[in-house]
Amino acid sequence: MGRKSLVWLHVVSSTGWMVMALVLFVVVDHSLSTPGGRAVFEVATLLDVQVLQFMATTSAFSGLMLSGLTPWGYFRHWWVLAKFAITFSQLYVGIFVLSPNLHQDGSPLLMRVGSLLMASALACQVWLSVAKPFKRTPWAAPRKPATAPPWGFAACLAVPALDYALGQNLLGTPLPAVSALVAAGYPIVRAVRRPGRVPSRT
Template sequence: MRRRSPDARKTLLTLHLVTSLGWLGADLVLLTLGVAGLRGADPEVVYPAAALLATWLFAPLSVLVWLVGVTSALLTPWGLLRYRWVLVKLVLTTAMVGLVLFLLTPNLRAAAAPDATAHERVDVVVAPAVSTALLVSMTVISTWKPWGRTRRGVAVRRTAAVTTAGRG
C-alpha cells in the first residue's frame, strides 16, 4: 500500500470526524424530538420533523459516514481488516447504517402519520438513544484502539517484515 501524505491523511481524518460528529448531532436532535413528543409536545410538529430529519439528513449522513470510514481505513496504514478495533467499528457502523436505512427511517415516517401508535413513536426515543450510545462507544474505541491485530493484520505485517529483510 502506498503511503499517503500527511495532508491527505489529515484531510481524511477531518472528513471522518466532521461526518461522524454530524451523525451524532443528528442523533441527538432525533432523541430530543422523541423525548419532546413523549412529554407532550405537539405530535403534528415533532414526528413529521423527525421523519424529515431522518430522511433528508440522518440517512444520507449515515451512508456518508460509512463511505468516509471505509475510505479512511483503506487509504491509511490502519487498513480495513488489519486491526480488531477497526473491524469492530466497521461491523457496528455497517449494522447501524442498515438499521437507519431499513428500519429507523421507515419507522419514523410511520410515527409521523396522524394515526401512529404510541409504540411507533417510542422508536423516536429508543433508536437514537441506542445509536448515540454506539457512536460514543466507537469514539472510545477509536481513541483507545484496544485489541491487537487481526490474523490478516499479523500475516500482512510478517510479509512486510520478510520483504523488508530481503531487501537489506
C-alpha cells in the first residue's frame, strides 16, 4: 500500500504540474493580449510560486524516490534516465528562465513557448512511464535491488507536506529543502545498504 500511495502522489503532482503549465500559458497569453494586464501577471506569478513550483518539486522528488525505493533503480533503465533528464531540464528552465520572465517586460515568446514546452515535456514523461521503451542500460546489475519496506514509502509521503509547511512558515512560499536532502542522501544510503533478496516482480 505504501508503494501505491507514493505512485499516487507522483501521478497527482505530475498531473498538477502539467495542468498548471497549461494554465500559466492561458493566463500569460491573456495578459499579453489585454491592455493593462499587470494584475493578470500577478496572478500568473502567484500560481507559479505557490502552486506550480510545489507540484514540480513534489513530482521530481516522488519520481526519484520511486526509482530509489523499488527495483527500477536510478541507472538500470534508459526510460528512467530519460525521465530524469527531462525533469531536471524542466526544473532548471522553469526556475531560472521562465519564472524570472513572468512580468510585463518579460519576453512574450519565452513565456508562451516555455509554458507550452513544459506541458509537452510532461506529456512525454507520461508516455515514457506507460510505454517503458528501450532496453536496460549497460550499468544494470544482473541482480535486482530489493524493494524498500512500506514505511519507507510512507515516510516519503510526509516530506512534501513538511517542505510546504516549513516554507510557508519561514519564507511564505514552499521550499523543497527536505525533499532535496532526502533525494540526495538516499542514494548514498542505498549504495552502502546490504543487497536484499531478489523480488518476484517489479
